[in-house]
Amino acid sequence: MASATSSDTFPQMGSLGDVHMSAERRLPDSPVNPVMETRDLNVFYGDFHAVHDVNLAYGRHEITAMIGPSGCGKSTVLRCLNRMNDLVAGAHVEGGVLYHGQDIYEKNVDPIAVRTQIGMVFQKPNPFPKSIYDNIAYGPRVTGMKVDNMDDLVEEALRGAALWDEVKDKLKQSAYGLSGGQQQRLCIARTIATKPDVILMDEPCSALDPIATARVEDLMLELRNEYTIIVVTHNMQQAARVSDRTAFFTARPDETTGNRTGLLVEYDLTSTIFSNPNDKRTEDYISGRFG
Amino acid sequence: MSSTSSTGAGPSFGTGLPGAPIDLGRKARPAETAIKAVLFASAMLSVAITIGILVALIEPVVHFFAEVPFREFFSFDEGTRFAVFPLITATMVTTVIALLVAVPLGLGAAMYLSEYASRRARKILKPTVELLAGVPSVVYGFFAVMFVTPTLLQDILGLGVGFTNALAAGLVLGVMIIPTIASLAEDAFSAVPQALRQGSYAMGANRMQTTLRVVLPAALSGVAAAIVLGLSRAVGETMIVALAAGSQKNFSLNPLEGMQTMTGFMATTAGGENPVGSTSYNTLFAVGLTLFVITFVINMISIALVRRYRQAY
Amino acid sequence: MSIAATTARETVQLATGRSRERSPGSLVFLGLLWFSLFFGVMVLVVLIADTAIAGAGRFDADLVTRYDSTLTPERTGFRAGILGSLWLMLFTALMAVPLGIAAAVYLEEFADSRRWYNRIIEVNLQNLAAVPSIVYGLLAVAVMALIGIERKGIVLGGAIALALLILPVIIITTREAVRAVPEEIRQGSLALGATTWQTTWRQVLPSAVPGIATGTILGLSRAIGEAAPLLMLGLASSVRFDPEGMMSPITALPIQIYGLSSSSQDAFQEAASAAIIVLLVMILGLNGLAIFIRNKFQRSW
Ligand SMILES: Nc1ncnc2c1ncn2[C@@H]1O[C@H](COP(=O)(O)OP(=O)(O)O)[C@@H](O)[C@H]1O
Ligand SMILES: [Mg+2]
Numbered sequence A: 001m002a003s004a005t006s007s008d009t010f011p012q013m014g015s016l017g018d019v020h021m022s023a024e025r026r027l028p029d030s031p032v033n034p035v036m037e038t039r040d041l042n043v044f045y046g047d048f049h050a051v052h053d054v055n056l057a058y059g060r061h062e063i064t065a066m067i068g069p070s071g072c073g074k075s076t077v078l079r080c081l082n083r084m085n086d087l088v089a090g091a092h093v094e095g096g097v098l099y100h101g102q103d104i105y106e107k108n109v110d111p112i113a114v115r116t117q118i119g120m121v122f123q124k125p126n127p128f129p130k131s132i133y134d135n136i137a138y139g140p141r142v143t144g145m146k147v148d149n150m151d152d153l154v155e156e157a158l159r160g161a162a163l164w165d166e167v168k169d170k171l172k173q174s175a176y177g178l179s180g181g182q183q184q185r186l187c188i189a190r191t192i193a194t195k196p197d198v199i200l201m202d203e204p205c206s207a208l209d210p211i212a213t214a215r216v217e218d219l220m221l222e223l224r225n226e227y228t229i230i231v232v233t234h235n236m237q238q239a240a241r242v243s244d245r246t247a248f249f250t251a252r253p254d255e256t257t258g259n260r261t262g263l264l265v266e267y268d269l270t271s272t273i274f275s276n277p278n279d280k281r282t283e284d285y286i287s288g289r290f291g
Numbered sequence B: 001m002s003s004t005s006s007t008g009a010g011p012s013f014g015t016g017l018p019g020a021p022i023d024l025g026r027k028a029r030p031a032e033t034a035i036k037a038v039l040f041a042s043a044m045l046s047v048a049i050t051i052g053i054l055v056a057l058i059e060p061v062v063h064f065f066a067e068v069p070f071r072e073f074f075s076f077d078e079g080t081r082f083a084v085f086p087l088i089t090a091t092m093v094t095t096v097i098a099l100l101v102a103v104p105l106g107l108g109a110a111m112y113l114s115e116y117a118s119r120r121a122r123k124i125l126k127p128t129v130e131l132l133a134g135v136p137s138v139v140y141g142f143f144a145v146m147f148v149t150p151t152l153l154q155d156i157l158g159l160g161v162g163f164t165n166a167l168a169a170g171l172v173l174g175v176m177i178i179p180t181i182a183s184l185a186e187d188a189f190s191a192v193p194q195a196l197r198q199g200s201y202a203m204g205a206n207r208m209q210t211t212l213r214v215v216l217p218a219a220l221s222g223v224a225a226a227i228v229l230g231l232s233r234a235v236g237e238t239m240i241v242a243l244a245a246g247s248q249k250n251f252s253l254n255p256l257e258g259m260q261t262m263t264g265f266m267a268t269t270a271g272g273e274n275p276v277g278s279t280s281y282n283t284l285f286a287v288g289l290t291l292f293v294i295t296f297v298i299n300m301i302s303i304a305l306v307r308r309y310r311q312a313y
Numbered sequence C: 001m002s003i004a005a006t007t008a009r010e011t012v013q014l015a016t017g018r019s020r021e022r023s024p025g026s027l028v029f030l031g032l033l034w035f036s037l038f039f040g041v042m043v044l045v046v047l048i049a050d051t052a053i054a055g056a057g058r059f060d061a062d063l064v065t066r067y068d069s070t071l072t073p074e075r076t077g078f079r080a081g082i083l084g085s086l087w088l089m090l091f092t093a094l095m096a097v098p099l100g101i102a103a104a105v106y107l108e109e110f111a112d113s114r115r116w117y118n119r120i121i122e123v124n125l126q127n128l129a130a131v132p133s134i135v136y137g138l139l140a141v142a143v144m145a146l147i148g149i150e151r152k153g154i155v156l157g158g159a160i161a162l163a164l165l166i167l168p169v170i171i172i173t174t175r176e177a178v179r180a181v182p183e184e185i186r187q188g189s190l191a192l193g194a195t196t197w198q199t200t201w202r203q204v205l206p207s208a209v210p211g212i213a214t215g216t217i218l219g220l221s222r223a224i225g226e227a228a229p230l231l232m233l234g235l236a237s238s239v240r241f242d243p244e245g246m247m248s249p250i251t252a253l254p255i256q257i258y259g260l261s262s263s264s265q266d267a268f269q270e271a272a273s274a275a276i277i278v279l280l281v282m283i284l285g286l287n288g289l290a291i292f293i294r295n296k297f298q299r300s301w
Helices: A017-023 A074-081 A111-117 A132-142 A150-160 A180-193 A210-223 A236-242 A270-275 A280-290 B030-067 B085-116 B119-134 B137-156 B166-190 B194-202 B207-218 B220-236 B239-244 B262-271 B279-312 C003-021 C024-058 C061-065 C079-110 C116-128 C133-146 C155-179 C183-191 C196-224 C228-232 C253-261 C266-297
Strands: A036-045 A048-058 A063-067 A091-099 A118-121 A198-202 A228-232 A245-253 A260-269
Touching: A036 A074, A048 A074, A048 A245, A063 A074, A063 A236, A074 A091, A074 A198, A074 A228, A074 A260, A111 A118, A118 A180, A118 C183, A132 A150, A132 A180, A132 C196, A150 A180, A180 A198, A180 A210, A180 C183, A210 A228, A210 A236, A228 A236, A236 A270, A245 A270, A245 A280, A260 A270, A260 A280, A270 A280, B030 B279, B030 C079, B030 C116, B030 C133, B030 C155, B030 C196, B085 B119, B085 B166, B085 B207, B085 B220, B085 B239, B085 B262, B085 C024, B119 B166, B119 C024, B119 C266, B137 B166, B137 B239, B137 C024, B137 C253, B137 C266, B166 B220, B166 B239, B166 C024, B194 B207, B207 B220, B207 C024, B220 B279, B220 C133, B239 B262, B239 C253, B262 B279, B262 C133, B262 C228, B279 C116, B279 C133, C024 C266, C061 C079, C061 C266, C079 C116, C079 C155, C079 C196, C079 C253, C079 C266, C116 C155, C133 C155, C133 C228, C155 C196, C155 C228, C183 C196, C196 C266, C228 C253, C253 C266
Parallel strands: A048 A260, A063 A228, A063 A245, A118 A198, A198 A228
Antiparallel strands: A036 A048, A036 A091, A245 A260
16 A cells, blocks of 8 residues: 555544535536546656556546556556656657647647647646746746737736735745645746646645645635546545546566556446445555545 | 737647647758758868878878888888887887886876765866866976986986986976876776675675775776876877987987987978978878877777777776 | 663673784784875975975066076076967867767757767777877878978967867866756756757756866866877967967966976076966966855755
């Protein structure tokens, strides 16, 4: 089992009641008209087979959570969704990743165009060593977005990330002066400033304290109205609180090499995964957490 | 989200319709491609420089050997005008003296820095040692001639050396390469895993025993690389030997005598009146090529040794 | 365990540890290490003191404002050499800095280190850093012949030699500075749809500027003290006019010092000693500047 999570960090939130809250949306059993899909996705780092045959569909305006013990390939799958794995030397992808029906791994697809549509927020807040304003304006500037009024766009993005009121008087100050939680919301604001379609988040709260975590989670629920969100988390309560659907991954050791290859165990509505999972491994993992 | 304004005319799928075709096709980025080509060319320039050095040296050398027989160049006889071996032996003499100075002192400094000094002390002491590498070699050469030979060797030690001699040149050369050896050796010592030291302490060894019997052997290939690089520096150094070792070919291994090294010969010849293309001018390149080949081989050995200890840990 | 017991045990350990570290052999060894460390510094102190005393009579305005003179050795000056060295530094920097940064950026941000040609570049760079400086002089001679310039001892030739000489230094230090910029910054930029070059130009390089500046200045401070490659290019030690362009014949301070050190006249040796102090001050100034930039602007991530 993976590292100890924070069931004790959120005593006030860790109830199954939240799960039903997100299930209230009464979603169909599988995503209709998904924004993204992975088809038989296999990922290798050199000779190491990191992820095996993942088939997943991500629903529009839904939050999809990917959970599982650490090292099971969640981040790897996530990085495939906007071709950030291209940047890892030796990484090699087989199978397909469909975005609006288009395979983003096809030869004539531009990874940069992919990333302008599919943004990413990282585990550790990584603001640029620039002013708050320039952090937001950077994306629109480099992608050559037509912007009538940058000030308005910056305000819109910061409001969208629920950060405007906290920073509106210090837009020209360094982003490094912000708290960790504020920095992470700045990174989210920076991402929505380029008006993406999908936002990928890789354990966006794992470096934050509980209060900052709660704010980011609220923000995710709000952003769901406009964006499709795919989030990796090792915090199961977080998945339960915010996500509509949950994919559970695990890692299976190879008989011959002993290498641990990640695979998708079960994918369903979050309420089903947490209350009535199909697979024994899911149930073990969930109950291991919820004691 | 009240103040939403007329921003973002670009595609906005966050609020747009599903199924709208999205252009993910490759865009030509001519500026990006051009910049990458320029950067690549700049990096390749370093390879071009090496090839250029070889071509630049070989062409005059071909002319040289058209006029001077091989056996006259590869001759030990200092009386033969183009003999190279007396120059090589002189280089050997100054280099060996330099290493006798620099190896113990460089390794000693490296051991202190890596095994004894605190982090804070190291931050001050290391640049202090490296100061020595910042002094121009012509200054060292002047110091050898003005101080080391007359005051140290003649007056204090009472040696019967002349105005120029290999000993003074070698000693000062040694001081100059101390930082080269110290710095690389310190890297090698620091790369030795802490666990090895702790194992040694656990068996009751003290710091000196640990340093000499555990750290030094474990870092041996790195230490060898440091010494070899110091050797390369000593062989290629010019101004100290040009000023202090002598400007007469002398086939001798006696460090108390004056003798002309390879680089000393090149400095003297370049300073004289030798018309481009003349045989004596081409000698410069023949000796230069010999020097380049020798240092090239030495450097490759050093690089291979460094790679070995990087792999070990 | 009680506090008293813990303390007692530590005391015992300390005591035995100390006695082992204080054995005569250990102390001698430590003394030798100290000697190794400070031997160089002692030499440096003697060198500077001896030279300063020898040149003490010549710390006057003539030293830096007058050209060299054989008629009045006691008033000879190094104006041409100082200006020549400054000009050489300027043109060396103009050639070596952009090329060095470009090569470093390619190797760190664009190159796939598993490709054979990139590996060749790597090994070659390490090797070039250890090629004797005098060989770079010969290379510059060949380059000058290649571009058809026959004039000897001019700014251009000297600058080419010094630029080639410090190029590996600049590449290596720039790579270190670029590598120190955290990977998260690059990922953040690329995830927003920036290209590799945009990321390099707008994120990596601005953050690496202090490190690059430090490395460049240290490289230049090495170039300014070099004499051997300049000798190959035929720089004269006596020039009695100021440099006025790339094609202008010049001398350099180290060349003038070399020229005077073989003179037997006391006045010239005194002047050379004073000139050495000037050269050391210039180099020390550059090093001080580099350290200042590093301490003042270097970001610790
Ligand atoms: N850049 C990389 N190079 C090589 N192996 C990697 C790299 N990134 C991840 N891995 C390996 O791939 C497997 C999956 O890692 P990851 O996707 O980070 O898992 P998770 O996010 O679920 O913890 C792990 O065994 C990890 O060691
Ligand atoms: Mg992960």
